[in-house]
Amino acid sequence: MAPSYVKCVHLIVEVELQVKDHVATVISTLNYQNKEDKPIEALFVFPLPGDAAVCHFSADIGQTHIVAELKEKQQAREEYDDALSSGQQAFLLEESEQSPDIFSLSVGSLPPGESASIRLQYVIELAVEADGALRFCLPAVLNPRYQPQGSEGPGVPVSSVPASEIPYSLSFSARVSSPRPVSKVESSCSLEPLQYLNTDHTEAAVKLAAGHKFDRDVELLIYYKDAHQPSAVVEAGQDSAKPGTLMGDPVVMVSLYPEFPESVMSKRTSCGEFVFLLDRSGSMRCSTSNWNQQETCISSARDTLLLLLKSLPMGCYFNIYGFGSRYDQIFPKSVEYNEKSMEEALKKVKVMQADLGGTEILQPLQHIYSQPCISNQPRQLFVFTDGEVGNTKEVLDLVRKNAGSHRCFSFGIGEGASSALINGLAQEGRGHAQFITGSDRMQAKVMQSLKFALQPVVKDISVTWDLPKRVSATVLSPPITTIFQGQRSLIYAQLCGKVLDKKDRQTRNHLKVCQLETQSRFIEARKKSEGNQHKDMKRKVVKLSVQSGVSSHHTAFIAVNKDNGDAVQGPLVRRNVPTPGEVGEGKDCICKGFTFFFFCYDPLNLQAPLIRGGSAVPEQPRRDPLLQLVSLQKASGCWLLDAALASVLGKTSEEVEKSKTAEVWATILALIWLHGFKMEAKDEWELLAVKAASWVQAQNAPCVKDCVAAANALLCCRVKKKALKL
Incomplete structure (x- = not known):
């Protein structure tokens, strides 16, 4: 049976963003029109940021304006059903039972040719990126979430079709104000020029360029001057x-x-247990962005693990898990980091594929937490996933219960990653969350989080x-x-x-x-309403939610048009309005057994991988010179003087051969090349370069100064010894 989305509803989306320092208010207006010859009930399931505080919901039908009320969720549902059964027009907005970043909007009893304008308002804190930018994301993509068998509650009905099939249009404008001057605003989408609204540049406005197709998330990066001033x-x-x-x-x-x-920041810890938990579900085979169809999420994750493993300090402990419908691990338990264990791990990382089925993260997390912590080695958990998880609240409850024994760094990969899951993992695990979308390089963002994990911490605040x-x-x-x-x-x-x-x-x-x-x-009211789900707390949560006007897990917005005269006649037809999702390659949907209807144009994921000799053919590695150089580094931080190193540097073996101490010379050559040719990627190699410089210093070689001069001459660079931290 095909999903009944048809082209029954035309949807115009207007979004107004108001940023006040670190907090954003988002006002979305959704204009519906029933183009069918029968009354319909339109169900629209859409994404919102997981920590958004929804604080207003209203509807306009003709000349009638209705402001929705917040009520206990079951009561709101009953009032909505009663209104529809009596022919009244009604609107219901509620949060998903499993994940706070999914909302459903029911538009009931919309007569033929009738239009309805829905106004939704929410408030959210803006996250800070590694370069100091404030990140706002207007989610457009809602990927179907995998619901593991036996988990709480039913799945969320998500309908997604190619953007070209959906009668969507988007108007987006933003106004930014702060005590600090606004230096610039960037986006993954085309913007009109930034306009300053006053002479001190503390207020600015920007709009999305005309012609934008609402087929991917709209991301804004806002930069303030003097960002570090309180x-x-x-x-x-x-x-x-x-x-x-x-x-x-x-x-x-x-x-x-x-x-x-x-x-202070140059002092980094040399201990810790680093556990890397990698999503290897089928959806990780999709491309990382619309602009780079060749790089897949799983291939980018493999490159990232290479950088991580090369950057770990000697003497720490580590392990790598992969998860899907099942999970596996490289070592039975975390092992000490040295040359042997690093090489063994890298061999297995190179052949990792997105071949473990669905997205079930709960069981591997339970297994990790069941492992005893290593004395004097603080546990640091790094989670990589595209976030298509249906049992988000169960996962976050587990992380919260174990927050005292570890920190959690989370990475949402690709469009449509669940903000509730990614942000929730970091918040509950006292870590940091990163989203990798569009043209972002996963490696740079992940290495920034590793720096957080290794840096000294300020306590007793x-x-x-x-x-x-x-x-x-x-x-x-x-x-x-x-x-x-x-x-x-x-x-x-x-x-x-x-x-x-x-x-x-x-x-x-x-x-x-x-x-x-x-x-x-509103944000604090929302935070107070989350977390404790005991029955004796429900009444207090509902009371606070209603008083503050902020929706919660236990409440829903209900609006009933009691002044629409005659009841709507005829049988009511239900239509699922699809999100303008980017459901293309590699989504987990059909193969994961969803019981609801949605479209999934997914030729790559439905085909079995090419099999030769009983195993899947691994993807061909990309010839990235930086990653080639990184792959040659030893766990201790040094490089060997060999033909492979010469090839990466673009030299012959004869050109790099010197009478100086071979490994010191090779390591300085590699450092000069990184500083001379790859400064734009410094965030990716900075930690392993620090480890290399420390190794060189430990050798107490008298030829360091001469090696730096000779390497500069050979590679035609002008890198000073001080820049190398030698």
Whole structure:
């Protein structure tokens, strides 16, 4: 049976983004039109950021404006069904039972030719990228999520078809304001020129260029000047709310994004247990982006593991897991990192394929956590996945229970990766999340996270509030226990007591804040509503959700048009409105047994891999000179002087042969080549270069200065010895 999407509904999407420092408010307007000759119920399942706080939902039908109410989820569903059965028009917006980054919108009893305009508003904190940019992502792609057998709840009905088959159009505009000047705004999509709205460049506006096809996520990278300076933003309480309550009192948001001295950051730990958990499900065979069809997610992951293994410090411990419908591991338990174990691991990494079936991450995580921790070797878990997981909440509950024994760094690969899963893993595991989309190189982002894992941590943090008399601050956020270089922390606090008028100069100067209409309270209300799912907490969660106007796992928005006159006549036909998904190569969908309907144009994933001699033919490795050079490095950090090294450097064996100490000379040659020809990829090789420089220093060779000069001459470079950290 084919899915009943037809071209029954025309959908125009208008998105207005308002960025206030580190918080974004997103206002989406979805305009539906029923083009059929019968009344329909349109079901639209779509992605939202997993930590978004949905705080407004309304609908316009003709001249009638309806503002939705938040109610307990089952009550809202019953009211929606009752309205439809009586011929009334109704709208229901609710979060998925399994994952907070999937929402379903039901548009009921839409008569033939009728139009409806839906307005949805949510607030979200913006993540900080490795280069200091704030990242906003408007998700367009919702890949079908794999629901393991026996997991809680039914799967989410996701309909996805090629963008060319969907009558979608998108209008997108953004306005940015901050206490700091806005230096630039970049995007993976074409933008119109950035417009500054004032002379000090603290306000700016930008629009998506005309002609954009809503077939991939829209990503914005926002750069501020003086990004590492702490800032604070205050929001007044609501006049209609009672003083002393969360909604009635002012709240303040403090942003901390410190930059530590190089003398501190150059000290890196030499211990740790590094566990790499790699998604090897069928969907990892898809290409990493629309622009590079040759590079697949699994091939990029293999290259990344090569860099990771070469960058680990001697004496640490490591292991590599692959997961799909089943999981495997390279070693029975984590082993000490040395030349032998590294080479054994690399041999297995080279032949890794996306051949393990569905996306079941829960069992390998349970196995990893069952392994005893190694004394004086803090566990660091790196998770690589395209995020097509249906049992997200079960996974995050498990990570939360084990957060005291490890840190978790997560990487969402490709369009449509679940933000709830990727961000949730990092938040619950006290680590860092990265998304690899478009033309991003996985290697650079992963190596940045390895730097976080190896860098010293700032502990014993305390916050002191300097407030006017009779004013106190109640911190709403969890306490900050650690701060890392390159990671941003936000602190929310409720200001209690006699707060002076927000226009009063003394208060404004004393708090040193910029009065912006942020909605940080919504984010905190959302956070308070998540987590504890016990029955005795449900009532409190529902009460807080309704009071704050922020949806939660236990509530849903319901809007009923009670003023539409005559009841809608005729049988109601249900239509699934597909997302403009990029469901192409390698998605896990049909082979994973979904029980709902969706289109999946997936010729590559439905075909078995070419078999010769009883095994799948591995993909041909790409001849990337950087990766070739990295592959030749030893675990200790040095290179050998041989023909393979000469070939990567573009020289003959005779040209590189010198009477100097062979391994020292070879290692300095490699370092000069990296600094001279691959500075644009420094984030990828910086750690292994530090290890190489440390090895050279440990040799106490008297010829280092001469080797640097000779290597520069041979390779036609001008790299100074100081730059090599020798």
